[in-house]
Amino acid sequence: MVCTTCNTCGGEYHWDWTQAFNKFGFGDGDSQVETHQVVDALGKLGYQANAEHWGFHNTIINSIKKGGRELIPDSVTPGYDNPREYLPEKLIKLLDEALPPTFAYMF
Secondary structure (H helix, E strand, C coil): CEEEECCCCCCEEEECHHHHHECCHHHHCCCCCCHHHHHHHHHHCCCEEEEEECCCCCEEEEEEEECCEECCCCCCCCECCCHHHHCCHHHHHHHHHHCCCCCCCCC
């Protein structure tokens, strides 16, 4: 799990990159939303990612492209399906290395 400085208290704020794909991630958008960090990490890895704000909910990644090819299948229900089940294994490994998990986040 990634540890960031909490914007409210200055303490440690722990989160997982999969929350950037979950409608209810980051406390349903009520906690500190770190989707931008996942988008930035993907950019540094050579991917183009797009995130969309879901009203009163979390901001979620709804598109990841590499070489013009969309990597989120049409069969995915955005905001609900676990990205570890549909993203390419190589990309999951790269995200785990860039934003290391420390426990199994319950998607």
